[in-house]
Amino acid sequence: MTHGTLWKGAASILIDFSAWTSTHGIPHIGLANARWLRIFWIIIFVICCVMFVYQEALILIKYFSYPVNVDTALSFGERVYPAVTICNINAYKLSLAKAHPDLGKLINAYTNESTNADFGFETTTYDKQLRATRWMNLMYSNLEEYDKTNKIAYTYDDLVITCTYNTESCNETEWKQYNDPYYGRCFTFNYDGGKKSSRAGPLYGLSLVLRVNQAEYLPWAQSAGITFLVHEPSDHPFVYTSGYYAAAGSASSVGIRYISKKKLSAPYSDCTDNGSEQKIYYETNRYQTEACVRSCLQDKFTATCGCFDPTYEYLNGSAEFSSCYKGTKGDTSKNIVCMEKITDSDGVNGFDINKDCDCPQSCTDCIYKMTLSTAYWPAIKYTPTECVNPVPGHIYWAPKDDKKACKEWYKSNTVYLEIYYERMNYQALTESEAYAFLALVSDTGGQVGLWLGMSVISVIEFGTLFVLLLCYCLTRPKEAYLPQFDDTDEQKQREWQRKMQLKLEKENNRKLSAGSLDSIYNGKDVDLPPAIQAAN
Template sequence: MTQQQRLRRLAHRLGRARIWMWREPARRSVSAGAEKRSSLHPPKPQEIPFMAEEEINDNSMKGARPGFESTPLRTSSRRSVRSQMAAEVALRYDSVHSVLVDFCNRTSSHGIPFFGSSSFWPRPIWVSIFIFCTIFFLIQTYFTIDEFYGYRTIFQLNLKFEPAPFPAATVCNLNPYKFSELKKFPEIANAIAKWENALTEKPDLSLRILEATGKRKKRQAEFQPIFVRCTCNNPNDRCVPNRNEEANTQVCLCFEDVSTGYIWPCYPTTEWTVKTCNQCSFSNTCADPDRPNATMPFNQNVSCLCQGISHNCVIHPKNEIRWWNPNNYTIYPAEPPSAETPFSENLDLEGVFDKGTMTTRIKESVSYMVSELPQEIKHNLSYTLGEFVLRCTFDGKDCNMTELFQVHRDADYGNCYTFNFNTSLEVKSNRAGPLYGLRLLLNVNQEDYLPITEAAGVRLVVHERDQEPFPDTFGYSAPTGFVSSFGLKTKLYTRLPHPHGQCSDKERPKPYIYGDHYSPEGCYRNCFQMEMINDCGCGDPRLPLPDEQTKACNLHNATQKACLKKNNEAAGGVYRTKKACICKQQCTEYLFETSYSAAAWPSVNFVIGQGCQGAQEIFNDSTACTEYYRVNTAFLEIFYEQLNYETLEETQGYTMTNLFADFGGSIGLWIGFSVITVFEFLELIFELAYYGFVVVPRRIHKTLLEKKQRKKRHGLSIPQLLYKHMPSHSGTKMFPKKSSKEATKSKSEEAAVLSNDTSMATLPPDGKEIDEWPP
């Protein structure tokens, strides 16, 4: 070995020893926490990187306090608290397994701490127990949530002792229209006449006896035929009487009301015929068709003059038919017409022999025909407030009729009158009992009842002030000649809206034919009317129309009438079920339970007062007044039986508080969790996320950096390593800097020497640190 080789080996060993002496203080300056961890898990040598010169200057020299030797593991004092926490997590957990083991050792839940047991057999047993309990917890939680979303409700009953608001009361006459006014309309009078004709088609001995005894002859003589000069537009249509003789007028045959002089419908003379009838009823209808060989009891061969379009018949006069003149009548001989028209089927009475069915159909027909009339005419056909309500007192005081009553038009009962309709007026009853409620004396006037009205009395509906009364569906009937007492008990229902219930105070169908007065009954009728309009192109005449553009069905139109009949008969009419018709109950609703009692009225010795004067003048008898009131009037008493009222409030049967209570009980019973345990699991999730997204990427980055530095360091020659890491003495380098040519020459010489010198084989192999060599 030459002298030069010996010097090079010595320099190499001196440089390796110097590097080892510089790294030794870094080993001794590791923190206490790291020493404890290293005692359990000795760190590998490559975990302490051989740092580059720039990193040594940045971490150990900058900001270092005098007398304190900074190491690569010590950080700057300017590091934030969050960075320190991150470093602690990084130092504490080396893997996901260590994170989970640490959680098992410190969690407050039951069973999970046994997962980290050092023994093998307890771990699978406790895992199985925990899974088993978790399954039962999930099952019970499912039923708990299902109970909550079932939206179960309960009713709470309370009793309030305070004056309740007095309800609205709607009263109607069971007879909707005055017969004296209604018979002025020929079409309606003809319909009633046809109904009576249908009633007498089958033999009825009692009716025959009445006709034979002449008890109905008074009305038979009310009408007579008369010739009138008319203007006719269509041959089969009604003609209009003309007061002036014009060139385009023609002769018509009309009915004349003898008592009033009113001219009934006029038709051309070709539309009238002479028929031989069994009898002519009070409504001038030929009761039976021609029967030349009739042998029925009380049969009479009567010559009648019948009209073929309206099927109205009148007794043929034995003398000449008179001519009508606005001022006087002139009698001329005239020949009766001979043409006959077929029988009409408009009222659907053919083939029906049950009197109840006939009466129901004629009532519907009359209701339809009256509904087609203008509103003003319909109002005049029925009873006015002064005619119907004779007396009214409330809470012992007289009623203000104009402020407390409002007319309500009903297709079946005509003019009805609602007491306490005004929501702006507060009407309360201060005391219980009939004397301090609403007392009404109502006149029904049976003398002017329609023949189709079966009962005499009034109809009462007790309802809320902002609702439609619907007397044809709800309410009670009170007879004449009695004091009918209706004791009230109020119940206030409060319902829950969606999702616990299906009530609504504001939601309603659009359009809605009853305005702001919503009720489920009104909603059903609205749906029926809308369905009728969609199917038939016209509305039911008995119900309100949604707008002015929609017209009511015309009974003279065969297509519209057939569609109207089909919709009324199909699936219950108004109450048929429709998928598109959703009628919800009100969320706040007052219900009035009614108890009924009655007593005869008036008593024999009761002094009625001035109201009897007219009756005594008519009947000229002292008892006539009492009998008149007994027949024609009804007395109503509407009052509270007691001032307290019940409230039924719908409340949630299973609230959010119940849900949390049951959930907490279940989770504590089966797996021993609490709210604190939930936060512990949240902390575990955070630590796992931090480990996966922060610690692992840092370690990967650190490993790549170490490999890069190691690769760079191993690529340097031994003199360059000594020159870079060994400190200089007296400001001079151990090896002076060479030029590029000299450096290239020295590298080639070193390579030649090392290739020939076998002693250099003792240098550290690739991948080993210098301080680990020699062994």
């Protein structure tokens, strides 16, 4: 079979297809009896195809952008009370911290400018404060071990004066101790999630009177009060990152509202609930982005500085790296500079935490939105219970039995804090796909029908055409004479003339046959037979 024969047969099939397809435009092209008309319909068909491709491209761009809807559901009912972690802003008691060999040197160096070169203090007060805080944080492992026997951090009795929850008193057994590298010893209420709230308002939440005792503050502590964090009981409390302050001498009323968020995972977002390739050093019951980021920073410290930061979790028992704290005379200052280059990098000329750490956001998140209001504490006419019945061992004013002196001390050294649900209804925000695959199919069908007049039947027809062409090629048809494809224009013209000649000859023969019948009588008159007589 030659290429010419293959093309002739295929063209015949295509012309036949144009006669019976339901796709608009193609029949006009195939059956046009004039060249200009065929060109006109080809132009129209091409324009419609271009418009369809353009519209379909917009549809595909929309689909592969994976848009989402956020569905909001409001519910009302009993809620689990959140965990509340509280810490004194001052990590360690000054009177006891001075006895620590390294922390005592830091305190003396901070207050005595003649020895500040050992710790790399700058002349600027703010830089000096940051440097001292960084040094203390690096001592965390040593201070934590030292605190076990010397109690330089605040105990529960040092911090909490009174505690009530849901109109009932609470005690130390309902709190869990937590050691924080920035704030020393902290305490978490409702750490197991066992307490629930069924009513809104301050009376049915947690109310605390807390003691800060500024006389025991370290010299680089800039603020006085407590820091607190409201979080899920199963979450690790990152108080330094997400906590809030409650100032000394004020009453802080915190109304909370619960909001749950559920995002769609890939391909709609890069969130995850199953963690990432980054190894997490924190013990958490679920994936937390902050734990991942801190673990990533720890890996960066060990890789760049050759030591780990004690303020971040690390693999205990690993001898591969030692602490970045090398004592007051070692390489601690050099390690601090190395770590600050990482943590203070803007991502342009150095480490970019958003790009270099594989720490996506979590898909499922529980948020406690807070409304904070403050008032003066204590009121002028109010006499705190402790001023009437002082607690032995915690009397810090003089004279001890002077209520006025007690109230003055309270103004600068205590905090009133209440945390409660301001309403019992809560929001559930859930993402859903805004443009599903069925919508893509529907819109594509609409565009095909609008611009090309096609339907599912048309698609089947094109499938049938493909099968016919395939079968035609596979069966390898023999050479055949197809005048509409084989003859040239001159041959077609001669063939048309031949057909017209034959037609003319047939017409002449017919006329000759009629003329021979007349010649039989030779123009003579012939009598007609008699008429049929009517019967009597």
